[in-house]
Amino acid sequence: xxxxxxxxxxxxxxxxxxxxxxxxxxxxxxxxxxxxxxxxxxxxxxxxxxxxxxxxxxxxxxxxxxxxxxxxxxxxxxxxxxxxxxxxxxxxxxxxxxxxxxxxxxxxxxxxxxxxxxxxxxxxxxxxxxxxxxxxx
Amino acid sequence: xxxxxxxxxxxxxxxxxxxxxxxxxxxxxxxxxxxxxxxxxxxxxxxxxxxxxxxxxxxxxxxxxxxxxxxxxxxxxxxxxxxxxxxxxxxxxxxxxxxxxxxxxxxxxxxxxxxxxxxxxxxxxxxxxxxxxxxxx
Amino acid sequence: xxxxxxxxxxxxxxxxxxxxxxxxxxxxxxxxxxxxxxxxxxxxxxxxxxxxxxxxxxxxxxxxxxxxxxxxxxxxxxxxxxxxxxxxxxxxxxxxxxxxxxxxxxxxxxxxxxxxxxxxxxxxxxxxxxxxxxxxx
Numbered sequence: 001x002x003x004x005x006x007x008x009x010x011x012x013x014x015x016x017x018x019x020x021x022x023x024x025x026x027x028x029x030x031x032x033x034x035x036x037x038x039x040x041x042x043x044x045x046x047x048x049x050x051x052x053x054x055x056x057x058x059x060x061x062x063x064x065x066x067x068x069x070x071x072x073x074x075x076x077x078x079x080x081x082x083x084x085x086x087x088x089x090x091x092x093x094x095x096x097x098x099x100x101x102x103x104x105x106x107x108x109x110x111x112x113x114x115x116x117x118x119x120x121x122x123x124x125x126x127x128x129x130x131x132x133x134x135x136x137x
Numbered sequence: 138x139x140x141x142x143x144x145x146x147x148x149x150x151x152x153x154x155x156x157x158x159x160x161x162x163x164x165x166x167x168x169x170x171x172x173x174x175x176x177x178x179x180x181x182x183x184x185x186x187x188x189x190x191x192x193x194x195x196x197x198x199x200x201x202x203x204x205x206x207x208x209x210x211x212x213x214x215x216x217x218x219x220x221x222x223x224x225x226x227x228x229x230x231x232x233x234x235x236x237x238x239x240x241x242x243x244x245x246x247x248x249x250x251x252x253x254x255x256x257x258x259x260x261x262x263x264x265x266x267x268x269x270x271x272x273x274x
Numbered sequence: 275x276x277x278x279x280x281x282x283x284x285x286x287x288x289x290x291x292x293x294x295x296x297x298x299x300x301x302x303x304x305x306x307x308x309x310x311x312x313x314x315x316x317x318x319x320x321x322x323x324x325x326x327x328x329x330x331x332x333x334x335x336x337x338x339x340x341x342x343x344x345x346x347x348x349x350x351x352x353x354x355x356x357x358x359x360x361x362x363x364x365x366x367x368x369x370x371x372x373x374x375x376x377x378x379x380x381x382x383x384x385x386x387x388x389x390x391x392x393x394x395x396x397x398x399x400x401x402x403x404x405x406x407x408x409x410x411x
Binding site: 193 | 370409
Binding site: 002003004005038040042043044068069075076077078079080081086089090092093094096097098100131133135 | 308309310323324325326328329330331333334335337338341342368369370373374375376378383384385387388389391409410411
């Protein structure tokens, strides 16, 4: 047994972009039998979670994050560095960069309406790496 | 070494039900020696976290979630699908479906007042699976 | 292959103390080659996440947590137990106690501006253990 490491790339747009990466993760998983996946997004303005990936729920999550850390508030990070992405750092820290998902017979054990998403909160388009690691059974 | 996968079932009630699954997880752990557990709840309206499982702290968490994603707000998810559980999707995405807990000598390395909980936010009773995977030392 | 378990100790101050533990975690990682780390903080008033560890972003995160679960609100936990740390339990449950970080050639695969932090929300100074487990490749 040994952990195997895979890497996805995801192109994101500015603002709070929430992208469904389930198809790419499922493609990796399909060759892997049983075990678990550890997922991680490097970067301090992005996060990973799961959601029902339909337009309504995704916009409801964005609205909740806007209430929690409004984009246009004054942030100390922006005063110090002029980045304009203080809201993004706060949102990313609250959601967190890591996730684990179990695997059976090469299939992700997600719920029927549950998808894996990368949330990119930064205020400019980015290309994000997502690191996917397989812990075999 | 190989990952072993276990499954718990938890009956939940409608609304925001927060259930202590530490006894069931501890029972699984008791046979397992050292290592770590990965926990995952399938479904887009449930989440896992830890809390001091006493009535006060649990109701304080519910109140905070109600401020963050009020049950009776208008949700785009509900407008599109009529499910009435838009709040549940937002709460679940913010808390996240996965958790890891270290294990020593068959015991969970939790704090003295720290319990593992499933949060079911859905607006109807459910039976939830929780997947528990053991990574051995 | 076998999981190896390490333990860090972190002295914290009262209130919401956010401490950068990346140097200590990187020191552990430096001897470990490839794989992944699982991190866990025992205790119901502390949490783990990542953030750009600079004064501005850290104070922005504290301000968001203060909006989410204000320190001076009435908490049912405090009414029942008189602990005065109801806000701490809510904040810890929302952020969560666990995190995973991938490792390549003994280096943490964090973003350039991303640091691992312990958040101690308790209302008195503590010494926190952080458990770091290595899953080897």
